Amino acid sequence: MRLLRSLSIAWQSMWDYKGRTTLALLGMLVSTLLLSFLLAVLHNFQNSVEGQVQGFGLRQIVAMPGRVLNRQVGQFDLSTLLSITTMNSTLTYQDAINVKKQVPEVVAAVPQTEIVANAHYGNQSTEVLYTGTTPAFKDVFRLTLAEGRWLDQADVKNEAQSIVLGAQTKQTLFGHKNALGKTVIIKGVPFKVVGVLAPKELIGFNFDERAYTEYPMVIATTNVRHASMIFFTVANQAQVSAVSGQIDSVIAADHHGQKDYMLVQADEALHLVGILMKLITAITVGIAGVSFVVSGIGIMNVMLLVVHERTREIGLRKAVGAKSHQVLLQFLAEALMISVAGSVLGIVVSYGLLKLLGHYFTTITTQMPLYVIEASLLFSLAVGLIFGLSPALKAVRIQPVDALRYE
């Protein structure tokens, strides 16, 4: 009851000093917005990536150019991440074939090579990622066809010059017209469109602006000689680590012991995402923390000014019976109400922005996790208490006799 009365008095006081209260509240709103929005985006981003990696399958191992120097088995932390050395690819189609032959646990070995090229149809032209791969690529990435069919072994065997277009490539070259059976020219080679992919969103991959054909065709028609990546699918998820070692041995033998590639397991990628998210979260919380401190100083300044301006009122309240703890509670309640109200508004605005973001980036979910709301409110409560204490104590120390004489 007494607390309610203190809150009621505090509310009236805040209302009386609307202008200053609003300014202090805005500072808190911005700080909370910064914290809650960024944390929520990170949370949703991580969720999306994890969901997609898990959708991609945890039985996958990806060979890619680059090295982690002196990497220990099982070690994949921040220092590992920062010590990745990028290199030109030396991976080949033959590496994929050799692994598939020599490691029975590998059920699919899919090389991918790519180069930016212009694709032409009639007088339409667009830049595409001219991608060479094998028929198993569709299953590895769980691609869906909107029209026609995917590449098959006959295309490879017959060098059929078949091509499958990504959704955006098809849209740019053909609009709403049917693309199947039409001829698209890339690198001067006429390709027959045999299929069109449905739109596909996967963070870090661009499927829609590609044109897919058989791997040897890209090697033959461009100066690209190596695979940008090789995707291996392992039969049993429990064997992924062991199989990764076998794949490594095979490729290392092919490369005469030259370790200019690295193998990344899907679960390691998840781990990597986790590490990155922790790092970014720590930085975000740090920046938001500084912002909260600045907001807190703003609240303290406003409250000190309010206490100064209301010296006579404080004296009067004490003269008519207000006890020290009631005065303390009143001014602490004011500081807390400013910080919590600012925080609540910040969370609301943050939620709105998150929904807006989700409207434009459909790959990202738009949940506002409960822990983000709790963290924001806890931060604001702490700021209100810490920075409201000094003005409240100043109010407590005011002597009624001095205050009543104060002009």
Added chain:
Amino acid sequence: MISLQSVSKHITDGRRKLVLLDGVTLEIDKGALVSVIGPSGSGKSTLLHIIGLLDKPTTGDYLWSGESVLRLSSGRLASSRNERIGFVFQSFMLLPRMSVIENVELPLLYAPLSRRARRERCQEALDQVGMADKSRQRAIHLSGGEKQRVAIARALVNNPALLLADEPTGNLDESAKQGILAIFSTLKRQGRTIVMVTHDVDSARIADRCLRIQSGRISPYDFKTHALHTAAQESAASVSGEGVVR
């Protein structure tokens, strides 16, 4: 009801020691209206602040119904102010942003009363000073006389045993002053214990007895002779060399 015993109040201003009250001994009975007159800086307000438990004497004792109040904690003093004492200030001390009734309600916010009970008591207090019809107005829009009436209502709202008034007519024109004095006269007839500090002799005349304070020392004040009271005027006041007044 209250008794000050050899009360002195000293403060230091740099190296200088200032004596605000000097050995004041004073007793005020229940139902008495006592006025204290004196020039500016004579110690009137200091005396009132000590009686009102807003300040503590440097030496001496202060008994309320036979119990010393000087050893009370600040919390108990605040409770005592809330329950026993009503203050009327020269400068009204109303909170301008609040309505009349909210100003009157202020002491009750620190008493264990429901909102409904508080509002009922406020209406009664405003009735007593003839301001019930202006309870919703903002204090800032009132005239000086009206403000002082509201301040008196605020002082009465917790039904205090002692009403302390510091220059209650100091900022008022003649007409408003007479109105306020009429209220004090009514309160006196109702048996309220009132101590009124003033430098206005006319205002002081409504008191049962009048005291003069000069350089921190207290003595009886006679309106006709401006001299010490005689034994025949014992009911009004009496004083010793140490400032004993009964």
